[in-house]
Amino acid sequence: MTNRMIFSLAILLGLLGCKTEAPKTDYAELNEAQRRLVKNALASMEVADGLEVGLFASEPQVANPTNIAIDARGRVWVCEARNYRLPYNDKFEKQEKGDRIIILEDTDEDGEADQQKVFYQGTDLLSPLGIAVLGNKVYVSSSPTLQVFTDEDGDDLPDSRDTLFITEGGYDHDHGLHAIKFGPDGKLYFNFGNEVNGLKDKAGNYIKDPDGRPIRTNGQPFRQGVALRCDRDGSNVEVLGHNFRNPYELVVDAFGNVWQSDNDDDGNQGTHINFLLEHGNYGYSDEITGAGWRTRRIGWESEIPQRHWHQNDPGSVPVLRYNYAGSPTGLAFYEGTLLPEPFQQEMIHCEALKNEVRAYPVTADGAGFTADSVVILKSRDQWFRPSDVAVAPDGSLLVSDWYDGGVGGHRMEDAQQGRIYRIAPQVDRYKKPALDLDDPESLKHAFLSPNQDVFYRASMHLENSEGAEAMLKELWEGDRDMARARALWMLARTADDPDLYIQAGLAEEDERFRIQALRIARQLTPEKLTDYIAEVVADDSPAVRREAAIALRRIGTPQAAELWASLARRYDGEDRWYLEALGIGSDLYPELYLAQLDSQAAEAEMDAATKDIYWRVRAASSTQKMADFIRKETEDEAAIARYFRAFHFKPADGRNETIAGLLEIDHPKSDLINSYVLSAIDGDYLDNNAALQRRIQGLLPKLKGTPEWLEAVQKMELREELPALMDMYKNTEDRSLANQAIGTYMDLGGVQLVEKDFRAAADDQAKLALIREYGPIQNNKLVELWAKILDSGQQTFAVNNALVNALGNGWHGQHLLFDRVKAGKLEGNLKTAAVLHMMRCWDPVVREAAAGFMEASEGKEGALPPVARLVEMKGYPSNGKTVFTITCASCHQVNGEGVQFGPDLSQIGGKLAKSALYSAILYPSAGINFGYEGYLVRTKDGGVFNGYIEGETEQEVTLRMMGGISQTITRDQISEMEPLDQSLMTANLQAVMNQQELVDLVAYLSELK
Structure with missing residues (x-):
C-alpha cells in the first residue's frame, strides 16, 4: 500500500469518525409555515451557557401536552389534551376514546424518544392538567377527579384505579385541579385554580380541614384558588393558602418550603411567584366580601399589580416576585447537580406567554425572600408554549411544549402538534442511573x-x-x-x-x-x-x-x-x-x-x-x-x-359605632376622615340610623367630588345631588369614578334631565355631543329615550346614526333595534349600523337573525382567504393602529389609551401568534379569556344588563359593560343571572373593514409586546 493510499484512507476513516453538524437554519429567514415544521424547531432556541437543548419527542408521538412526569427509568409520562375545550374549538375532531396518558421512552439512550406507549385512554379524562408517577401509582388530575392508577405487575397498564378526591367545578378548564407533588415529609402537595369551588372525598362529602371547616371557596373562609397538603391516602387535608387565581403547579423543596406561580386577570401585569406562608390569604379577591380587585376601596394601591393582589390589605401575604405580563405554567424545584450552579436549589418555571423557561434564584430577606430571574431556554418561535418542566433521574430537564399560536382563554390553533425538549450539558446522551434499593450506595x-x-x-x-x-x-x-x-x-x-x-x-x-x-x-x-x-x-x-x-x-x-x-x-x-x-x-x-x-x-x-x-x-x-x-x-x-x-x-360587633364616632372630630384632617367614615360605614347600619344620616348630609357639601361622597349619595339615594353627580361625571379625571357617577345619576332620575337637555339643544352638534356623552350608559329608561327620539322621525341622519350606535351598546337597545329592523323602520346605512350591533347581541335569536339582514357579512369585500394565507400577507402596523382606534378602542386599551372593557392588549403580540390573532378576530367565541366570561342579568323591574363580572359579594354584583361602564346591582334586585356561551367581543368584526385593513390590524397587534 502506497503512502498516498494510506494517507487517503486515514483521512476517510477520520471523517467517518467525526461527528458532522448539520448546517444551521437561519430562523429569521423562515416563513410562517416553515417555522411550524419539527425539523426547524431547534433553530428558534437559545439556551443558557453550559447547556444544550435537544428535541426529545414531537408530533405524531405526542400532541397537546399539558403536564409531564418522569419515572425512575427516565421515561416521560405525558398528559395529552386533544379534546381541550372542544365547544370553543369545534374545528377539531373529537377523540371519541377520550384523552390519553402516554409514556415516551429513549431505549437507545441517544436523547430522543423512540418508543411510545398508551398507559391509559378514557372518556373520563378530559384535558387532564396534572400527573405524578410515584412507584407503581400514577396520580392524574383531571377535574372533577383526582384519580390514582396502580400498575401492580409493571406492564405499563393500570390494574386498578381509585378516586382520591372529587372537585366541585373545574371540568375541562385550565383553572381546575393541578398536579400532585411528593414532599420530603412524605406527604402529597397539590393545588387547584379558581374554577374549582370545593373539594370532596370519593363519596361526595366535602373534605374538612383540621379546624373542621369545609374546603369550599365560598368565603367561609376560603376563596378562589387553593393550595393543599395531605397524607398519601388522602387523609388529613390541610389548606396551605387560598385566594389565588390559577396557581398552575406548586413545588416543595428539601426544607419544606412551598413555592408556586399565579396568573393575573389577563393583561393586568400581575403574574407573579409566591412563597407560601402556611394558612395565608394571597389577595386575588377581597378576603371579606369577595369583591374583585377593581372595586374601589380606601387606600387602594396606586400600581395595578399591587392592587390586583390587595397588597395594602391586612391579611394579604406579600408577593415574592412580580413577573408582570405572562402566562405562568409548570414549575419544578431543581435539587440536582447536573445543571450549572445558578440553577441548583432553585425554582425552574415555564412562562408560556414569553416563550421561556426560567429559574428564580431566591435570596433570604428578613422573614421572607427576594427573587431574580434567569432564562434557561428562550424560543423565537411564538408557538413555543412550555406547559411543564420536570427533572429526570440524571438531573437533566424535560420541557413539554403545548405548541400553539395562542395560550389560554379556551382557544387553540392546533390539536395535532406538541413537543418535548431536553436540556442538559450534553443532550445526545441520556443515561439512566441504575436503581437497586437493596444496595446501600x-x-x-x-x-x-x-x-x-x-x-x-x-x-x-x-x-x-x-x-x-x-x-x-x-x-x-x-x-x-x-x-x-x-x-x-x-x-x-x-x-x-x-x-x-x-x-x-x-x-x-x-x-x-x-x-x-x-x-x-x-x-x-x-x-x-x-x-x-x-x-x-x-x-x-x-x-x-x-x-x-x-x-x-x-x-x-x-x-x-x-x-x-x-x-x-x-x-x-x-x-x-x-x-x-x-x-x-x-x-x-x-x-x-x-x-x-x-x-x-x-x-x-x-x-x-x-x-x-x-x-x-x-x-x-x-x-x-x-x-x-x-x-x-x-x-x-x-x-x-x-x-x-x-x-x-375587624369583627362586626361595635365596628360601625366606632367608625361613626370619628365623624366631625376636631382634627387637622377632618374632611378626609369624614369622607372615609362615609365609605367605611356599613349601608345597613346607616339605613337604620336617621340621626347619623342627617349628620352625614350636612357634611356632603365639603366632600363633593370624592369617591366617598359618591358612596354616600348611592347609599342614601340622595336625588338632590343629581347636579353634583353630573358635574363629577364631566369634570373628574378618573374615568372609572366618572362612570360610577353617571350610573348613579341615571339611577336616581337623571334620564328626565337628559331628555330636557336634548330638547333644548340648539343644533345637531349639541345633540350629537349629548348622545356621545351618554350613549355608553346602560340604563333602561335612557335607552328607551333614545328609541323614542329615533322613532320621532324628526332628526337628521347624523343624529339618527348616533342614536342607533347608542342603542347598540347593550341588550335592551339591541332588541329595540331588532324590532325596528324587522318592521322595516330602518333603511340603508342606518339598517347596516343596526344589524352590526345586533350581531353582538347575547340573545341568539337576535344574533342569528342579524346575518339575514346583512348584505355581506364575510368581509367588507366578500369572502376572506384562509388564515394561513392571511398570515403571509404584508401588513402595515401604522395603518393597523388607525384601524384599531376606529374599530377596537371602544372596548380595549393599549398602553392606557382606549376603553377598559375587554382585556388590555398592550402585550397581546407576545401572547398570540398572527394566526391566533386572526382566529380571535374572526371567531371570538372560540376562546374567551378567563375572567371575561359574559353574563346576562335580568332585574325584577324589567332591566336587562350584560357584561362580565367585575366583582361580586354576598350583597351585590358589579358588571363591566360595553363602553367601560360598571353597573352595580344588588342581589335582591336580580331575578335571573345567566352565563353566556358567546364571547362579549363583537362577532363578524371583519365585516366593517376590508381585507388589507384586517391584515394591517393584525400586523399592529402582533407588534404589541
Whole structure:
C-alpha cells in the first residue's frame, strides 16, 4: 500500500469518525409555515451557557401536552389534551376514546424518544392538567377527579384505579385541579385554580380541614384558588393558602418550603411567584366580601399589580416576585447537580406567554425572600408554549411544549402538534442511573435524586427498612445541605421519638434547619410544640421567628399567647412577611393573643411596629385602637387611609359605632376622615340610623367630588345631588369614578334631565355631543329615550346614526333595534349600523337573525382567504393602529389609551401568534379569556344588563359593560343571572373593514409586546 493510499484512507476513516453538524437554519429567514415544521424547531432556541437543548419527542408521538412526569427509568409520562375545550374549538375532531396518558421512552439512550406507549385512554379524562408517577401509582388530575392508577405487575397498564378526591367545578378548564407533588415529609402537595369551588372525598362529602371547616371557596373562609397538603391516602387535608387565581403547579423543596406561580386577570401585569406562608390569604379577591380587585376601596394601591393582589390589605401575604405580563405554567424545584450552579436549589418555571423557561434564584430577606430571574431556554418561535418542566433521574430537564399560536382563554390553533425538549450539558446522551434499593450506595444516591419518582421509591424503602438510620445519620452529618435536610425529615419520621432530631435541627447554625425542625415538630409532635417554640422565641433569625408565629396558630393557650406576644415585640415595623406571620398565628385566637400584647404594650408609648400589629390582628379589642390611631395621626394621610381600611377586617360587633364616632372630630384632617367614615360605614347600619344620616348630609357639601361622597349619595339615594353627580361625571379625571357617577345619576332620575337637555339643544352638534356623552350608559329608561327620539322621525341622519350606535351598546337597545329592523323602520346605512350591533347581541335569536339582514357579512369585500394565507400577507402596523382606534378602542386599551372593557392588549403580540390573532378576530367565541366570561342579568323591574363580572359579594354584583361602564346591582334586585356561551367581543368584526385593513390590524397587534 502506497503512502498516498494510506494517507487517503486515514483521512476517510477520520471523517467517518467525526461527528458532522448539520448546517444551521437561519430562523429569521423562515416563513410562517416553515417555522411550524419539527425539523426547524431547534433553530428558534437559545439556551443558557453550559447547556444544550435537544428535541426529545414531537408530533405524531405526542400532541397537546399539558403536564409531564418522569419515572425512575427516565421515561416521560405525558398528559395529552386533544379534546381541550372542544365547544370553543369545534374545528377539531373529537377523540371519541377520550384523552390519553402516554409514556415516551429513549431505549437507545441517544436523547430522543423512540418508543411510545398508551398507559391509559378514557372518556373520563378530559384535558387532564396534572400527573405524578410515584412507584407503581400514577396520580392524574383531571377535574372533577383526582384519580390514582396502580400498575401492580409493571406492564405499563393500570390494574386498578381509585378516586382520591372529587372537585366541585373545574371540568375541562385550565383553572381546575393541578398536579400532585411528593414532599420530603412524605406527604402529597397539590393545588387547584379558581374554577374549582370545593373539594370532596370519593363519596361526595366535602373534605374538612383540621379546624373542621369545609374546603369550599365560598368565603367561609376560603376563596378562589387553593393550595393543599395531605397524607398519601388522602387523609388529613390541610389548606396551605387560598385566594389565588390559577396557581398552575406548586413545588416543595428539601426544607419544606412551598413555592408556586399565579396568573393575573389577563393583561393586568400581575403574574407573579409566591412563597407560601402556611394558612395565608394571597389577595386575588377581597378576603371579606369577595369583591374583585377593581372595586374601589380606601387606600387602594396606586400600581395595578399591587392592587390586583390587595397588597395594602391586612391579611394579604406579600408577593415574592412580580413577573408582570405572562402566562405562568409548570414549575419544578431543581435539587440536582447536573445543571450549572445558578440553577441548583432553585425554582425552574415555564412562562408560556414569553416563550421561556426560567429559574428564580431566591435570596433570604428578613422573614421572607427576594427573587431574580434567569432564562434557561428562550424560543423565537411564538408557538413555543412550555406547559411543564420536570427533572429526570440524571438531573437533566424535560420541557413539554403545548405548541400553539395562542395560550389560554379556551382557544387553540392546533390539536395535532406538541413537543418535548431536553436540556442538559450534553443532550445526545441520556443515561439512566441504575436503581437497586437493596444496595446501600445505590439507595443513598436514590434518596438524593432530583427526580420525584426515584426519591419517592427510596423514601418508601427507607420508611420500611430496618437499619436505615446509619445511612441517614451519615447524610445528616455530611456537608450537602439538601442531603442533610432530606435526612432530617426521614430520621424524625422513622424514629420512635423524633425529639432527638428536632433538637438537632434547632441547634443548627443555618436558619433553614431550625425552620425545618419547627415544621417537623408541627407534624410529628404537636403536643410538644409549645416547648419547641419557646426555644426559638428570641432567635436572631426573623425567618425562624416567622415560622414560630405560624406554629402558634392552633394552640390557643395562655402560654402560647405569651410566646406570641414575645414574637410580636420583636417585629421591626418594616418586615411585612413577619407581620403577616404574626397575623396568621393569631387568627384563630385573636383576643387571647392580643390581650397578652395589650398588657405589655400599655407600659410604653405605642410605636409604629405595635400599631402595625393592631392593624393586622383581627381582634375586637383592636377596633377602637384604629380609631385612636386615626385621632392621633395629624399629618400622614396614607396612614389614616390604612387604619380606616383595617376596619373592614375587624369583627362586626361595635365596628360601625366606632367608625361613626370619628365623624366631625376636631382634627387637622377632618374632611378626609369624614369622607372615609362615609365609605367605611356599613349601608345597613346607616339605613337604620336617621340621626347619623342627617349628620352625614350636612357634611356632603365639603366632600363633593370624592369617591366617598359618591358612596354616600348611592347609599342614601340622595336625588338632590343629581347636579353634583353630573358635574363629577364631566369634570373628574378618573374615568372609572366618572362612570360610577353617571350610573348613579341615571339611577336616581337623571334620564328626565337628559331628555330636557336634548330638547333644548340648539343644533345637531349639541345633540350629537349629548348622545356621545351618554350613549355608553346602560340604563333602561335612557335607552328607551333614545328609541323614542329615533322613532320621532324628526332628526337628521347624523343624529339618527348616533342614536342607533347608542342603542347598540347593550341588550335592551339591541332588541329595540331588532324590532325596528324587522318592521322595516330602518333603511340603508342606518339598517347596516343596526344589524352590526345586533350581531353582538347575547340573545341568539337576535344574533342569528342579524346575518339575514346583512348584505355581506364575510368581509367588507366578500369572502376572506384562509388564515394561513392571511398570515403571509404584508401588513402595515401604522395603518393597523388607525384601524384599531376606529374599530377596537371602544372596548380595549393599549398602553392606557382606549376603553377598559375587554382585556388590555398592550402585550397581546407576545401572547398570540398572527394566526391566533386572526382566529380571535374572526371567531371570538372560540376562546374567551378567563375572567371575561359574559353574563346576562335580568332585574325584577324589567332591566336587562350584560357584561362580565367585575366583582361580586354576598350583597351585590358589579358588571363591566360595553363602553367601560360598571353597573352595580344588588342581589335582591336580580331575578335571573345567566352565563353566556358567546364571547362579549363583537362577532363578524371583519365585516366593517376590508381585507388589507384586517391584515394591517393584525400586523399592529402582533407588534404589541
